[in-house]
Amino acid sequence: MKCISLFVCFFIGLQSVSISTYDALITGLENKVEVISEDKASFLSLKCRDVSLELNHEMDTLNKRIQKLNQRVQKLKKEADHKKRLYEFKRLEYSQELVCIQKQNSILMPYRIEKNLNSYLVDYEKVQSVYLDEKQSLDHQTAKLSIYKDYMKRINVCQNRLFQRFSYLSKFKNETDSNVDSIISGSYALPSYGGYETLENNGMSCLVGGNYEIDSYSSFWQNPIENGTISARCWAYPDGSLHLGLDIASGMYSDVKAVANGIVLYAHAPVDSNNGYLGNMCGWPNGGGNTICMVVAVNEKLYAITYAHLSNEIYVTSGQQVSQGTVIAKSGNSGNSTGPHTHVEVFELKQDLNDIVDYFRNSGADFTFGCGFDEPATCSNFACRIDPESVMELTI
Incomplete structure (x- = not known):
């Protein structure tokens, strides 16, 4: 669901302001940063x-x-x-x-x-x-x-x-509703490997039916973003507040890649690429902005991976099977975000693909697979939330 700002009146007359006006505006913001409640x-x-x-x-x-x-x-x-x-x-x-x-x-x-x-x-x-x-x-x-x-x-x-x-305000929440059309339709007749086709006539996309499993396992983890920098590690921000993923800072519209062979469970870009601010709960999960959730297969294990705060340039759709290294989106600054970066979360799955897909659908696209957003390193019947760096050999 696309969020509408509650502050539509702010800066309505901002267009074509002078340099001195910008300087005064920014100086005012700078003066409030240290005293704001x-x-x-x-x-x-x-x-x-x-x-x-x-x-x-x-x-x-x-x-x-x-x-x-x-x-x-x-x-x-x-x-x-x-x-x-x-x-x-x-x-x-x-x-x-x-x-x-x-x-x-x-x-x-x-x-x-x-x-x-x-x-x-x-x-x-x-x-x-x-x-x-x-x-x-x-x-x-x-x-x-x-x-x-x-x-x-x-x-x-x-x-x-x-x-x-106020880094503790930058959380995700499972509230309101996910976008039904962005959730994988089911665990039967999953698309074949690379089965996402573009029709030349009208530019629309279709899925080609195929097997029920991810065709092949990857033998290593691909960097999700090349030439990025880690701006916040998993479990805690520098101030000690909870952080349940890995933040990779990069320029707007950097390539975001599939870390391994896998299948897309959710892909939705409901908001502008650069609409982020602290406390902005747009997107699904709330605060994620434009997001993708995938199941990937690496070294005989299944994992779920979440990409959040993306731009609205997303190149995959739910149900699509993608190969490792495929550019699936461009990075952005959407949702509960104060600068261009990609938030990555990883879950080690306990169930097979069909059971995971069924749970994901029936839960209304639970990106945590039962682990919630309140505690670090939690486990459920379906998955355990893990530090992305414990499996990814990041060279960033």
């Missing part, structure tokens, strides 16, 4: 998110403008350089002619030569003037972009500080 922390984080979204919009517009200006400036520079060389060549050429003409004591010819030479100079100066104006505009836009980048850094510092003070 817990009950207002989510609202302040939402304000930070809204300012960052508007800044991102401004920066995208500026980048496009700078790209066009840069192309025009380069073209004008080449033209100006060409006309300058032409003028200098003509000046040299005419100076040699003048020597010959002066020997003939002609008065009119030097005048004509000077006039022609001056036309080349004027032509060059016109292009050079336009080039300098455009170059000045490019420099101005580039400087403005640099200021906006500094603003983004300040906003990120605010979000990180809010997270440090």
